[in-house]
Amino acid sequence: MTRVLLVTNDFPPRQGGIQSFVHGMATRLPTEHLVVYSSTSPGAAAFDRDQPFPVVRDRTSMLLPTPRVARRAASIAREHDCDAVLFGAAAPLGLLAEGLKRRTGIRQAVAITHGHEVGWAKLPVARGLLRRIAEHTDVVTYLTDYTRHRLAPVVGKVTDLRQLTFGIDIDEFSPEVDGEGMRRRHGLGDAPVVVCVSRLVPRKGQDSLIDAFGVVRRAVPDARLLLVGGGPYEKQLRARIAARGLDDVVVVTGSVPRDELANYYAAGDVFAMPCRTRRRGLDVEGLGVVYLEASATGLPVIAGDSGGAPEAVRDGETGYVVPGGDIETLGKRLVELLTDDDLAARLGKTGRDWMCTRWTWPHLADRLAQMLTPPSDR
Template sequence: MTVLVVSNDFPPRQGGIETFVRSLCDQLDDLVVLTSRAQDDKQYDATLPFRVVRDRSTVLLPTPRVTRRAVQLMREHGADRVLFGAAAPLGLMGPALREAGAERIVGLTHGHETWWAKLPAARQALRRIGDAADTLTTVSSWCEEQIAPALSPAAARRIRRLTPGVDTARFHPDCGGALIRKRLGLDGRPVVACVARLVARKGQDTLIRAWPRVLAEVPAAVLLLVGGGPDRARLEKLADGHESVRFTGAVPWTEIPPYLDAADVVAMPSRTRRFGLEPEALGIATLEASATGKPVVIGDSGGTADTVLPGETGYLADPYNPVATAVRLVELLTDPAHARELGAAGREWVRSTWTWERSGALLRELLAL
């Protein structure tokens, strides 16, 4: 049984959905991928153990032409299972692919489908997508709460939770943090790291506003902002050149684990913006930090509550409240034994619960493989 994976989000583009879809592909034995073209895609595709077909467009949409191409690939490869890397809008092709012989159709949903569920025209489209699929999946309990009311009762009953996993062989204690500390001149200094793209939703400005209160209690502390993005100039101005706030610039995803390992505490105060239309659907970076054995302080936004056991692996904090965030950071920086205890518990939780093997087994069940 061959699976046709249809996804606009696929490497070499970088992002959470791209990583999620690519990692799920590793859990399937026989598949072909239809996706959009991207810079350096030929070199990337040559390294893969399965076939990738690149559409001529840079954004894959459910147009008649793309639908015909998907049907053609189903027939060429004998595919009778379909996985949409993002249910909206590609899942609108579901009826045509069903007619072409798809016996099982699964659509992955992420954060953006939550705002589809709030807007009238998009809500109607999402309902059609749900009716055309055997299953829509959600990455968090919050996402399910937002999406389910937009679906027909039958489609809502078929929702299943399919979460990303964490590669604990890559993200683990002592995976290179000492070298990062030495390179950046951080030896002997308490470090709070935020590993996220520099955009307003990730809340790095909350950390910068909290930082004077942290320094009042832990004068040697350093705030390490790992990542690049359009918000950097604003954040640098807010930091006002303070030596204890460091910007690394963009770091490839493959090189992220040592930066997490270099921290004493990992903080990501993500927040919901645009009147609820821009939430954090889950926050896989939080789980990667826990896998590295670090306590986490996470903004309470969307589905982030699923990524932390409050008081056991870290804390949820109000991402709009720098004072509350500072209190949690100071608590962990001034009690290293407690911080290590939370970090160790976080790693064990991720190892037992957030595995790609577990996610792959559920996906194969949903596709009836």
């Protein structure tokens, strides 16, 4: 059985889609054959005690492919007799692959890509580093056709490029989850609620939701907006809410515990995250696990058209894709879903069915396990 060293900065208790993805994959690999090497973050010690595999935390809050980190990773690999390494994000930690193979018994290296590697593929120096990562890894994964199209010219000729997407726990995220407690906690009552679960950063489009609520409130006067998450954009968003006189309409929760997320989705009637591409294509959405979690909960979903996000929604069937930054179209779609209960229910049910047949963890974890197995052991 392959013993795997997972090297990652993206690991709970930090919150985010990538963290959920990497941890979800880790917990579904054979845990007696896994060890994690990660950076540290507040609450890590308590979190690590509950994991079914050993977690080694570095003293830094951000692992980089430095000589010190390379030596530490090699030491952990030798101590645990690892023969495969998985990088939770290809860039930049995949640069460690060459040394790990040379110094240890590791024979198979797999690097997961998300959205930021697309930015690396566009910049000359970063593109060279990404190609170097690919040269020393046996498999580089991609999330969507969008990311594959942009990564393939850089890495496709030097390594095996294979799809590996998020998985969803369809029992945790389910139409049966109770959202009433969250509604009471935030004073939402029986109001129609648009919910957005995401880090508060400009790409995610929470500002567009705030702006669109002028349109929404004219058609649905009692509608409320629930923004779930924290991040560096929070101060600006709160100022925007105040400037538009929406303090009694928009709730910003700040960061919330991971185990409450399903209840927050369930508190909504519609899910929306109108993400947009920024910085001339360097800042894009890789896929968007929140769309999948919302669909699994039975909500109709509105996504922005950034990067691979449209591939997480079947437009017109599980929800809608809107142009990022198009406030008028976003507002119209929100009103449509808030005022047509039959339509919202139909899209939500189709989304739930899609999650149960296409996006479950078991077959995705099996795919990763095959990638991690050295060819001589297959």
